[in-house]
Amino acid sequence: MKKDQHVVPHAGQWAVKGEKNERATKVVETQAEAIEIARRIAINQQSEVVIHRPNGKIRDKNSYGNDDFPPEG
Secondary structure (H helix, E strand, O other): OOOOEEEEEEOOEEEEEEOOOOOOOEEEOOHHHHHHHHHHHHHHHOOEEEEEOOOOOEEEEEEOOOOOOOOOO
């Protein structure tokens, strides 16, 4: 099942959560660590990584699946 992976702040740390999941897949110390874990999951599931800022707002998105708007080149 393809679920976008969200990197979100979590009690002073960072969590990777599948979209619409209440529980975190993994909680780690740094955002960079969480992004790498989310990226590996997204590559495996051909989904997207959504990276949030400490305030919860979306900072960036990376697609690892069927991108509706693939880069030209």
